[in-house]
Amino acid sequence: MLIKKPDDIKGSEITDRRVYLSRRNFMRGAALAATTAATGLLYRRLLAPDVQPVNPPGTPAPDAQAGAKQWGLPGDAATPYKDITSFNNFYEFGTDKYSPARRAQALVTKPWTVSVEGLVNKPKVFDVDELTRLFPPEDRIYRFRCVEGWSMVIPWLGFSLGELIKSVEPQGNAKYVAFETANDKKNRGIPQTDALSWPYVEGLRLDEALHPLATLAVGIYGEPLLPQNGAPIRLVVPWKYGFKNIKSVVRIKLIERMPSTTWVAEVPSVYGFFSNVNPSVDVLRDQATEERIGEWGRRKTLPFNGYADEVAGLYDGMDLSYYR
Amino acid sequence: MKDIKFYKLALFVNALVPLALLGWDWRRGQLGASPLNFVTRTTGTLTLVFLVLTLAVTPLRKWTGAQWLVRLRRMVGLYAFFYGSLHFLCYVWFDKAFDISGIAQDVARRWFILVGFLAFTSMVPLAVTSTDKMIKRLGGKRWQKLHRLTYLSAAAGVFHYYLLVKSDIRKPVGFAIVVGVLLGYRLFASYSKRGPKAQPLSLTTPPRGKA
Numbered sequence: 001m002l003i004k005k006p007d008d009i010k011g012s013e014i015t016d017r018r019v020y021l022s023r024r025n026f027m028r029g030a031a032l033a034a035t036t037a038a039t040g041l042l043y044r045r046l047l048a049p050d051v052q053p054v055n056p057p058g059t060p061a062p063d064a065q066a067g068a069k070q071w072g073l074p075g076d077a078a079t080p081y082k083d084i085t086s087f088n089n090f091y092e093f094g095t096d097k098y099s100p101a102r103r104a105q106a107l108v109t110k111p112w113t114v115s116v117e118g119l120v121n122k123p124k125v126f127d128v129d130e131l132t133r134l135f136p137p138e139d140r141i142y143r144f145r146c147v148e149g150w151s152m153v154i155p156w157l158g159f160s161l162g163e164l165i166k167s168v169e170p171q172g173n174a175k176y177v178a179f180e181t182a183n184d185k186k187n188r189g190i191p192q193t194d195a196l197s198w199p200y201v202e203g204l205r206l207d208e209a210l211h212p213l214a215t216l217a218v219g220i221y222g223e224p225l226l227p228q229n230g231a232p233i234r235l236v237v238p239w240k241y242g243f244k245n246i247k248s249v250v251r252i253k254l255i256e257r258m259p260s261t262t263w264v265a266e267v268p269s270v271y272g273f274f275s276n277v278n279p280s281v282d283v284l285r286d287q288a289t290e291e292r293i294g295e296w297g298r299r300k301t302l303p304f305n306g307y308a309d310e311v312a313g314l315y316d317g318m319d320l321s322y323y324r
Numbered sequence: 325m326k327d328i329k330f331y332k333l334a335l336f337v338n339a340l341v342p343l344a345l346l347g348w349d350w351r352r353g354q355l356g357a358s359p360l361n362f363v364t365r366t367t368g369t370l371t372l373v374f375l376v377l378t379l380a381v382t383p384l385r386k387w388t389g390a391q392w393l394v395r396l397r398r399m400v401g402l403y404a405f406f407y408g409s410l411h412f413l414c415y416v417w418f419d420k421a422f423d424i425s426g427i428a429q430d431v432a433r434r435w436f437i438l439v440g441f442l443a444f445t446s447m448v449p450l451a452v453t454s455t456d457k458m459i460k461r462l463g464g465k466r467w468q469k470l471h472r473l474t475y476l477s478a479a480a481g482v483f484h485y486y487l488l489v490k491s492d493i494r495k496p497v498g499f500a501i502v503v504g505v506l507l508g509y510r511l512f513a514s515y516s517k518r519g520p521k522a523q524p525l526s527l528t529t530p531p532r533g534k535a
Contacts, residue, residue: 036338043341043342049354095492286426288426
């Protein structure tokens, strides 16, 4: 059968099949590019890490300066400053690892006082500058082990908590030390989120607090602490999990009874008051190994985070699988 | 809406974008202090995203009448399995260094590992039976029944996420709500007689028309 072409469309006006197909392919290419870009943006917005290493303004990181001193322990190189200052747990400023580096910049750290009070003969409110005058800080390079299964080696700048406690003369019935983080939205810029109950509180037994390894830190790599690391003063107890190392401390109180502590109150079935690093006791997860930040693969976790020789004696006669 | 081949291509490419960016960021050292942890978390989240997308296909199809959506579902499901496998590999490799007895202990001792393991393993038969051949071999009814394992996988996946976060449960709860709505829809549709009846549809690739 013969099909007659309609007269009103000239043969020359009919789009060539190849042109038609190439236009179609062009549209497909454009659609593919557009959706891919949109998916990429969505991924960037929702899932990619927002990592912002914060160095002291205008200076290279203290471990990256020309002729910088070599930090670290034998077999334990110090963790890069950019990792220590960008990968943080500071739940007041967000619950993911990278938001404290950004959001904690709102923390107002000057002026800052620490009240040392409770069962002591000479309670006193110290200005932070006064504390560093009275107890000159020194470089203290310690391993830091988070209960989430990662660890760092951090060159702290700090002094022994015990020196401060002895200076206020503890009374005989003081058995524990309770610590409190600042929790002031108006004056300190600390957001009131519902991630945990505030203020963040922690505690030590008095003999733990008096141990020379228990440190009040005011700096890292010789530089003053940045807000995300707990500026201007924070606790460092290297043989315990990271969450015991309370940040931005405003109150230290000597008391008779074991104090409530934030994570124990939050999940009593998981956390215990002592929270000594212990590879043979599960807390939250299997604690036998750890990811050393900056290393590929995992290391074996050491009892008391490698400080057993110094501190194991504090727990003589205690069943450490019970007293977690 | 007949350009199904192109839609499949677009889906295939788009679903690889997160993986490509993950690799790119890793190379540039932009995954933060703990790249291993980040890759593990992100592949886990992507698994949930793709599981949610597979579950969204049927409601969307009924809602919009866009029947062709169902023909993209297999690829979405296989991507869920793909990202799930990467996530599982991250755990086995980075966390456990291929220590089989350590993994077995972990599965037995830790709830969130057990639940995650269940979510992953229940995807395995689905991936295996995803070919046209297997659909024919099982028969549509039995195949559909088997593939309801997706519900279990998604629910277990979300529960796994909920169990592993320390205190900020907003994201797992968000996923739980979405999965809850998508599963609730199915419950509602199956009990409500007035609910929209699924139109018969061919799950396999239709025979090519004669050109």
